[in-house]
Amino acid sequence: MTEAAFSIADIPIYGRILLAPMDGISDAPFRCITRRLGSAYTVSEFINTHDFSKLRHYQIARLxxxxxERPFGFxxxxxxAGRMAEVGARLYELFKPDFFDINMGCCAPRVTSRGAGACMMRNLDLIRDSFRRLGQAVPVPLTGKMRLGWDETDLNYRAVAxxxxxxxxxxxxxxxRTNKMKYGGKARWEPIRELKQALPVPVIGNGDVNNLADARRLFEETGCDGIMIGRAAMANxxxxxxxxxxxxxxxxxxxxARYQVRAMHAFYPGEKGLVAFRKFIKAYLAPCGLPYxxxxxxxxxxxxxGLLEMLADIEAELGGQGQSRFGWEGLANPFEKEQKA
Ligand SMILES: Cc1cc2nc3c(=O)[nH]c(=O)nc-3n(C[C@H](O)[C@H](O)[C@H](O)COP(=O)(O)O)c2cc1C
Incomplete structure (x- = not known):
């Protein structure tokens, strides 16, 4: 049997590269696809536990x-912290995920303005409380995803970690990156190395891995246990x-593309799946030089x-030939019987 690359408590992880959680991108169809292609484990898009606790029917699609996909974490x-723990316990009862991750990195102003996401990094007591209470509420391991800090004057990643x-x-x-940088500037990797050397748990490095050479460099420069790829994975x-x-x-x-659009169409209600697929197909075809x-x-x-026909025409024009080595053509659509959210 192959040896695990690292583990999350007692969950062995057989791979070192995985899809980063991305709101509006890393939905179940895309996570299944990337997992099949080799992503080591999966993390959901963020689940806003405030919304979950207030709405009777939280969007099923998000859950x-x-x-x-296992090992899978919400x-x-x-x-x-109390609400997060309560909702965590309920989600565990309903879905039995393998672990929970706490988001300390979201930089959207509607999130940070209420002290959540990256703004948590300014409140160590809230962070401690959240991990402690969620840890008491669920019987599975916890992980955390964070940034370097709030801004250049407050780089507290080490203390938070x-x-x-x-x-x-x-x-x-x-x-x-810091919260202030959002997704701009250049991600700094030395702090990833610092955490890897300081922490007794696996460290995942993330930010600006655009190709395999970047991935190799991030491993070499930091010694991190794994890497998460976000935006580049959406195109590749x-x-x-x-x-x-x-x-x-x-x-x-x-x-x-054909497999994904069918999966998304079955997964989402009405036209939503086709609309959500547009950003993927645009990214997949970007290097093909198609006319605007x-x-x-x-x-x-x-x-x-209509979309499948158009894809077939474009493929013929581009000279696509042969079968997929990943077997998408013969794969059942796992979302066909899903209840539409
Ligand atoms: C559209 C978008 C949505 C994101 N949503 C989340 C999220 O829900 N949870 C999270 O922890 N990070 C989220 N992120 C951050 C990514 O996980 C990742 O940390 C960031 O994109 C940097 O990695 P990259 O340079 O490989 O894209 C999001 C990023 C993007 C671009």
Whole structure:
């Protein structure tokens, strides 16, 4: 049997590269796809536990996951430790995830303005409380995902990481930017190395890994246990299978696209799946040099069959040939029987 690369408490992880959680991107269909391609484990989009506790029907789509995604964790986001623990306990009862992750990195002003996400990093007591209470409420391990700090004058990643580990976190992921940087500037990787050397738990490095050479460099420069890839994975999910985008055959791109659009169409109600798929297909086809009008046309299709026909035409024009080595063509759509949210 292959040896685990690292583990989250007693959960062995067989791989070192995984999809970063991304609101509006890392939904269940995309997570299943990236997991099949080799992403080591999965984390949900953030679950706002304030909203969950107030709404009778939280969007089911945000909570749904497939067994094939395991090890799977819900990522929770809130500025209230008690509420986070209560909702965590309920989510555990309902869905039995393998672990929970606490979001200490979201930089959206509507989130930070109420003290949640990256703003938690300014409140160590809240962080300690959240890990302690959630840890008491659920029987599975906790992990945390954070940034460098609030801004350049407040780079407290080390203190935050040590605090969460002291409260029982079994893995820490660090995005090498401050809250103030949002997604701009350049991610700094030295702090990832510092945490790797300082912490007794696995450290995941994150930020600006755009290709396999970057991934290798991040491992070499920091010694981190694993890396999370966000934006680049949206354009090249094949990176989890060890392929840079320019190594992916045309037929492979279209086989995945066809599988994904069917999955998304079945997963979301009405036209929502097709609309949500547009950002993926735009990113997948970006390197193909299609005329602008063609992309515009593609973005306007509102029916699955029409979209599949158009994809077939474009593939033929681009000279796609052969079958996918990942077997998308023969794979059952796991979302066909899902209740639509
Ligand atoms: C559209 C978008 C949504 C994101 N949503 C989340 C989220 O829900 N939870 C989270 O921890 N990070 C979220 N992030 C941050 C990513 O997980 C990651 O830390 C960041 O994009 C840096 O990695 P990258 O340079 O590989 O993209 C999001 C990023 C993007 C671009």
């Amino acid at each position: 749904a996951f497939q067994e094939t 990522q929770l986001l809130d500025n209230d 040590e605090a969460v580990v002291a409260e029982g976190a079994r893995l820490v992921a660090l995005h090498g 999910p094949w990176i989890f299978a060890g392929l840079d985008r320019d190594e992916v055959p045309i037929a492979e791109v279209f086989a995945l 009008e063609k992309i515009v046309q593609l973005m306007k299709v509102t029916e699955l069959e």
